[in-house]
Amino acid sequence: MAGTGRAGMVTRREALIGAGAAGASLMLPGGSPLAQGAKPAEIKVGIATYLSGPASVFGVPGRQTAEMLFDEINAAGGIAGIKVRPIFVDEGPGVDHVVGEYRRLVQSEGVHLIFAAISSADCIACAPLSDELKRPTLLWDCGTQRIFEDNRYSYAFRTQANATPEILSALLYLLKVKPDFKSIAVINQDYAWGRDSWDIFRTAMNTLKPGVKVSAELFPRFGATDFSTEITRVLALRPDVVLSTSWGGDLDALIRQASDRKLFERSTFVMPLAESSLQRVGKALPAGHIVGARGDHWFLHPSPADPERLKRFSDTYKAKYNAWPIYPCFHMAQAVSAMKAGIEKAVAAKGGGWPSDAELAAAFKGLEFPSPTASVRIREDGQGLENQLIGTTMHSEKYPFPVLTDMIVFPAETVTTPVGQKSADWLKTLTPDMVGKLPQAQAFKS
């Protein structure tokens, strides 16, 4: 019974070991209640989004959606019985600011989960941080395909598709509805997304339809308000197709100015991000042009898996913010849904106990969660597999803005770069017969 006599006593050696362990745990990166497996009083979620600058046209609807859905979750009793609380940080000041905010959120605020971000540059910076600080991070809106193609992360997961399926779907749709086009001009914003998306489109186009003449490659300044020179140039060149992956105020201005100068009458526009502009540009955008939604979502989706779920989401958002939800709202809804499903899965795996950070992160691998229109699965490399909806504009008496018809929902697996491959290489392996295998188009239903 050695030691009996020492019951309740602590030796100097034990005290030193205990103090050392406590000190070490304090020095652990991101030491939070979750890291010790203790059930938190609330689940704190850091959310990086644009609250200032031009991209706030996406960031603010994203924040509004998060607030709406967090309130709904809390009203229903929280996740695993714990209330959730969002802490928003602004991406507007730039990457360095977001990186600093990420560290602050983990080390000072002790958040359990982070949603980052809209900007691809911010996501590229935050993904390695997630592994360094061991904090589960959901990449909720950024598009760059390079994150999971160039690196592997244990704590970062994307809850939506990436640029490759978003752009490839628009090209496949174009090849389906206008197979004889011979020339194309591009008007993209002069920054990483504008250039990268054109690279994806051109690589796939050269593979699937070699010989298309690129009439002009125009990259006006990001945030430009005047496109008259670009429009004159394209009017004079008369390309069959004009591609623009622009967004926000830039895209709105381009659409209005192109409409004022009758460019839509001369060329077919392909605008993979224009779903987010439809409600603002109104009748300026005529019928017959190709529009994408950066995923399988639109408030008038023709075949949602759960129509009641989509209607509830769209109507609640409309009632609260006086506009129909646009794609960043759907992306935020997907991140919130993934968070809920991931935590519930991790808690269940723990038999009702609270998971560690590593256990929570592991729960996101292979996770399938519902989106407002269908479901999304997170692959083993962390990339989300999400279908893509592309359609053609038409005007309906029911709405004061263009709606979509002849919509094709592209299955995620057919348009997403397989695990372990790089998009630039995979796109070169596509074959033209994939156009013939596309799903049937679905007409607009009022």
Next chain:
Amino acid sequence: MAWLSENGILVGLALLDGLSYAAAVFMVAVGLNLVFGVLRVLNVAHGSLYAIGGYAAASIGLFAASLGAPPWLGLPILLAAAVLVGVALGPVIERLLLRRMQDREPVLQLLVTFALFMILEDLQKLVWGVQPVVFDAPLKWLGTVDVPFGTDVIPFTAYQLYVLPGVALATLAILAYVLRYTLTGRMVVAVTVDREAARAMGIDAAKVTMLTFTVGAALAALGGALAAPTVSLVPGVGASTIVLSFAVVATAGLGQIEGAAVAALLIGLGRSFAVYVAPEFEVVVPYAIMVAVLLFRPQGLFGVAETRRI
């Protein structure tokens, strides 16, 4: 010459685009230059006044349209909104902020006007939100003009071809006339050249300064109001405008009104030709012109070199 004969029509199109772009840029830069001439303050918040002018014009125009106002009324509304913004904000900013900064270090002046710019940016978001705002009734009312292009035609908006350059020319002419041939204008010039001597001659320099800043603010707002029918007003629109305006002002020479017109024309045409000849340089051309000018004339095209006062 062979290239010109082959591409002569394209050059003509580029000229038309360049002129309207130059007109839009001039409207913002001239106010900035006027304010610098008199106050010797490089006002970063000028970009915010541009944005607020645009938003105010769009709001008033949309409100008038909702009451059933005819589309032509949109044109005077643009002007009225600019005057309103200038008169409402100009004296307040000048009196409460810039006057206190007048004899301080230039870097402090820059920081204070930058702070004001940030505050006004947030104010815009508070009032108008983050979704793009557009008021294009005047542009649609004026319609398009078909410019011949070989056997083809290129539609331009009449607003772009006539209204923007017209207003810019009228602004230049009025400013030049007022500064040269009216008593008020001469007082402004006197304060610009030598503030102390002007005061010794009995000119109320404080009053002249407030008046000039108000006019400068109204010109910035007019630039924004004129842009409202063609662009989508979004957060950050003021920031991108002010950067280009600085390039125009630096190229022209600080305090030079006619110089601003020439510099705006150079930059507008340069950018426009870049889109036709080498589109990859479109973004950099305005700044390349600025650097080229400053390399040979550090005081700008029309600026006068000053002896440094120790």
